[in-house]
Amino acid sequence: MPDTAWWLDLLWTVVKGVLVALALLTTFAYMTLIERRLLARMQIRWGPNRVGPMGLLQPLADAIKSIFKEDLRITKADQLVYTLAPLIAITCALTAFGGIPAGPAGSFFGLNPWVYSLDVGVIGLLAITSMGVYGIFLGGWASGSKYPLLGGLRSAAQIISYELGMGLSILGLLMLVGSASFQSIIGWQATNGWLIVFQVFAFATFLVSSFAEVNRTPFDLPEAEQELVAGYLTEYSAIKWALFQMAEYVNMITASALMATLFFGGYKGPVFLDGLIPGISNWPFIWLILKIAFFLFLFIWVRATLPRLRYDQLMRFGWKLIFPLSLANTVITGFYLTYFRGAGLWPLGILGLIGLVLLIVMSDRARRLWNTPTHRPDAERPAASRPVGGD
Amino acid sequence: MGVLELAKGMGVTLGKLFTKPVTVSYPEQRASIKPRFRGRHILTRHPGTGLEKCIGCSLCAAACPSYAIYVEAAENDPANPTSPGERYASVYEINMLRCIFCGMCEEACPTGAVVMGNEFEMADYRYRDFVYAKEDMLVGVEGSIPQRREAAQKNQPVRVGFKVEGGPRAELEGVKYPT
Numbered sequence: 001m002p003d004t005a006w007w008l009d010l011l012w013t014v015v016k017g018v019l020v021a022l023a024l025l026t027t028f029a030y031m032t033l034i035e036r037r038l039l040a041r042m043q044i045r046w047g048p049n050r051v052g053p054m055g056l057l058q059p060l061a062d063a064i065k066s067i068f069k070e071d072l073r074i075t076k077a078d079q080l081v082y083t084l085a086p087l088i089a090i091t092c093a094l095t096a097f098g099g100i101p102a103g104p105a106g107s108f109f110g111l112n113p114w115v116y117s118l119d120v121g122v123i124g125l126l127a128i129t130s131m132g133v134y135g136i137f138l139g140g141w142a143s144g145s146k147y148p149l150l151g152g153l154r155s156a157a158q159i160i161s162y163e164l165g166m167g168l169s170i171l172g173l174l175m176l177v178g179s180a181s182f183q184s185i186i187g188w189q190a191t192n193g194w195l196i197v198f199q200v201f202a203f204a205t206f207l208v209s210s211f212a213e214v215n216r217t218p219f220d221l222p223e224a225e226q227e228l229v230a231g232y233l234t235e236y237s238a239i240k241w242a243l244f245q246m247a248e249y250v251n252m253i254t255a256s257a258l259m260a261t262l263f264f265g266g267y268k269g270p271v272f273l274d275g276l277i278p279g280i281s282n283w284p285f286i287w288l289i290l291k292i293a294f295f296l297f298l299f300i301w302v303r304a305t306l307p308r309l310r311y312d313q314l315m316r317f318g319w320k321l322i323f324p325l326s327l328a329n330t331v332i333t334g335f336y337l338t339y340f341r342g343a344g345l346w347p348l349g350i351l352g353l354i355g356l357v358l359l360i361v362m363s364d365r366a367r368r369l370w371n372t373p374t375h376r377p378d379a380e381r382p383a384a385s386r387p388v389g390g391d
Numbered sequence: 392m393g394v395l396e397l398a399k400g401m402g403v404t405l406g407k408l409f410t411k412p413v414t415v416s417y418p419e420q421r422a423s424i425k426p427r428f429r430g431r432h433i434l435t436r437h438p439g440t441g442l443e444k445c446i447g448c449s450l451c452a453a454a455c456p457s458y459a460i461y462v463e464a465a466e467n468d469p470a471n472p473t474s475p476g477e478r479y480a481s482v483y484e485i486n487m488l489r490c491i492f493c494g495m496c497e498e499a500c501p502t503g504a505v506v507m508g509n510e511f512e513m514a515d516y517r518y519r520d521f522v523y524a525k526e527d528m529l530v531g532v533e534g535s536i537p538q539r540r541e542a543a544q545k546n547q548p549v550r551v552g553f554k555v556e557g558g559p560r561a562e563l564e565g566v567k568y569p570t
Contacts, residue, residue: 042404046414305404306397363393 016108017115021094028249029059035300042304069238076144077235085142086236086243089135093250096128100257101182103267103284113267113284114182121182122174122262126167129213129254132247133159136222139244140232151231154311155215155222161315162212162219165322169206172333173199173262176345186266196263198345199333201352203263204359205326210255212318215248216299218306221314252299253292260291321366325359421569422553424509426560429492431535432485433508434528438564443473443529444504447480454499459489476502483525487513506562509555510535530565 033048033055040047049055074082098115105112118124133156140152173195174180177188189195196203212219223231233244260266267288269281281287309317329352336348359366415422435444447464465481473479496505513535515521520536527536534542534549542549555568 038408041412042407044407044410044412044414046412046416301401301404305400360394363395367393 012111013115016111017098020098020115024094024097024250024253025246027253028246029063031249031253031296032062032245033058034296035303038297038300039304042301063242066242067239071238071240072235074144074235078142078144081138081142082144082235083240085135085139086240086247087135088138089132089247090243090250092128092132092135093247093254096125096132097250097254097257099125099128099182100254100261100288101186101267102288104282105183107282107284117181117183120180122170122180122185122258123167125254125258126163129251130159130163132251135244135247136232139236143232143235145235147229148232148234151222151234155232158215158219158221158314158318159213161318162209162322165205165318165326166209166213168323168326168330169202169209170262171326171330172202175330175333175337176348182261182266185262186268189265190268192345194263194265198349199263199329199352200349201329201355202326202333203259204356205322205329206263207259209318209322209326210259211299211302212314214251214255214299216252217303218309219314220308221311252296256292256295256299257288259295260288264291266291329355418552421551423556424511424553426509426555426557428509428511428555429494429507431487431508431510431513431523432490432496432528433506433530433563433566434483434525435504435506435562435564435566436530437475440475442475443479444502445480445483445500446474446476446502446504447478447483448501450499450501451496451505454495456493456495457489457491459486459491460484460496461486480525483528485523485528487521487523488518503562506560508563508566509553509559509568510551512538512552530563533567 036058037047037049037055047055048058051057051061073079099118099121101112101114101117102108103113107113136159137152137156140148140150140155143149173185176195176198177185179185179188185195192198211217215222221231223233233241236244265287267284269283269287271281273280332351333348336351340347436442437444447462449462449464452458452460452462461482461484462480463482464478467473467477467479492507494507497507500506513521515535515537523536526532533539534551538549538551551569553568554570556570558570559566559568
């Protein structure tokens, strides 16, 4: 909008930013409720249903509780960093979502339905989300205690490891589209079909790395209660603790939105529905929200099913499987685009599908490649001087 | 465990999403417990004469591992006896905060006077309200101290939040629980 005054532009951007933040925080609040209800139902329980009708006021009760709980002051903590860490985490989480477009340009009452739009959209967004690890690591460090420090270190190592796989997964996609801005990615998908068709292999690695990136089960090592008390947020209480939780959930929503936008056509709905209701495939918000909801359900569903990985398994999985696989995907896509572009894009999709099916079928054999620690024969092992398991 | 097994597990959890939960909405819905559940003690009476079975021998207090029971015995008035023996328990108190519901008192009692019933809803506010006296535990007293207090305040009958499958055990003569 070049003809409007710059301050009006700024004002509307601020308003949109606040709206996005409010929407994300509300979604976070109700995500906790929905997650608890769904987990409960998957475990044949009811879940929270006492506060308000159907338990709908539970998030409010939780909020009041975490605000009015005693905010413990840790004497050994570095007070400034200790206070800033949750703020860094939540700020990065909230900022990241602003770049995701929720509709075509100018469809939100004449405004663009996104807060900011960068030419390097995807890359910028990944950069901002990965800044969130500073919050986690600094929080662990500033607590002045050993368990949080270990937890913070582990989180940092985990997130950096999976960030690589995540970034590499989408490189093939970016090569296909030829641009990193969300608008062109969605536009490309509108004309050529959803990218999941052509990059199914990349989607698989991206999905797995997203789970690790947002610290969700089966990769929620940062808060492994059994090993590390509660990981990096051991010493946090009350509202600061809640801010970390908030950041985790907001990251989850952002990851869902990323997957929906990059691989599932973003805010565009299926075109054949236009025959029933004209223009429905172009309605802003609706399709993106539906797709985000689907991925959020997937996150919860996986949490209800899978047990947590061990830390060494997690690192090995990231470095020995996800990283080479996404690298291979990038190389193959690049190779294909350089030499066989004339043959159309379909063979690329079929190639990815074959790769994925092969990987799933061979998963039991492939696992040994990355999941067996260096083998030591029994003879080399020192004999146990005490009974195994302690006395 | 390959990826296919993971998928199978995901299928199981998804299937459970559509089954009816087994949760009992406890205060509104009565919890169902088994007759052998060991809850708050009952002091029984002889069914024919209505005399208290307790003869004040203090064996339950001696057997109690957590020293929760206090018994004071007194001589029976021959004209108007409280118990069929020579003596009876003039004071019989159990501190429910100390009681570990082990059932040793039951085992030790020579006359089967103290039996563990099925009541468990004894949460209260003040320490002294957890000391249950004879008149709180004799057969025919329904509900715990807080439940009876609340019922008296609201002018309603005592409502216990559980039901016993198959009714109370044979030793709990005269005790009635909702079934």
